[in-house]
Amino acid sequence: MRAVVTGGMSGIGAAAATRLRADGVEVLTLDVAHGADLVADVTDPQAVRRAADEAGRVDILVNSAGVVGPNAPLWEIPFAGWERTFAVNVHGTFHTCQAFLPPMIERGWGRIVNLASIAGKDGNPNMSPYSASKAAVIGLTKSLGKELATTGVLVNAIAPAVIATPMNADTEPEALAHITGLIPMKRPGRAEEVAELIAWLASDRVSFSTGAVYDISGGRATF
Template sequence: MTSLRTAIITGGVSGLGKATAIRLEADGVKVITLDVADGADLVVDVTDADAVQAAATDVGPVDILINSAGIVGPTSPLWETPHDGWRRTFEVNVHGTFHTCRAFVPGMRERGWGRIVNIASMAGKDGNPNMAPYSASKAAVIALTKSLGKELATSGVLANAITPAVIETPMNADTGPEALAHITSLIPMRRVGRPDEVAELIAWLTSDKVSFSTGAVYDISGGRATY
């Protein structure tokens, strides 16, 4: 990968986003973090479509987009899930991904090269109990990526999703202990994943080494994935 390439990483201040930023910088990629947290290169809320579009205009050409910003949302039975918690989970996980793709994809198409990695979750395939908002939102990210990959298939821009099992990140500190114990128990390797392990997969998916895969879903689950 050339040093001329630029990556935008949402949620890039912590967790998978931070690990990916470190990994891509090691490949000579210029990384711009976009996050609501202090310390981001761009302090932007991905749920704000206008702010995301303005950021895209200000930044200029971007070759790589990694959508890592996300929240777990409420961890309770569906019938006890508050309406605002459901909506907020979709606003960040789904609408945020839509907003960034909509803002940055046109420039990639114009230049004829781009890599998009949307971070979904095994929850989007399996449906974790007491995590309906998160599971449903990540299923939506998977479907969005499949559609986008097909739309961009002849453009030189590749869009793929990854579906990690539970990873040791600050985001999971907000997951209820029972829910966390359940999803960890599903991993045959009997451990949670590390952010650097996920970052390695993302680095590959954003490189020239990937050329015949788009609209695909890559599991990184310690053996949990069964399809």
């Protein structure tokens, strides 16, 4: 069994790679960071397809690459910042699914886990590009799950609340404090906690779930 984890060199992606390896899965990290097994920018469809060719057979795809994007009121956000957030969070997921999915369908088995966010369901103030992009990931997952429902390939999304990862370094302290304060458990989650859910969704242990969104939010989720 072989998995590709995008954004696999840090944060949730790195934790997922470690956890999958503990299950005996061969993991290839796909990242722009030095040291990744597959060095590619998910915003570049040609680079992603080259990475797919280099990877060979892939049974599991974890789409963890993401950016927070600009922190500001909507009317102050530069369009370039909006575009960049969607390029990574949404277009990146689209590119990797297109590149890695067809062989899974041909073999009749596969697992795709997309990292969304509770922000995609609730919306975070002063984080409209991030919130909107993660809502798009949720919609993509629901649609794709229905398209693949009889193929043996399952696709699900995870919607974390604040997780203690390096990505939060790009979040304004006030915004970070606000969204952490919304968590009834009164703490950020840990990447290792999210990785446990990813490992289940990437396995044979899940068999009757596709196009679903799994919250891991310390109680923040309301629907």
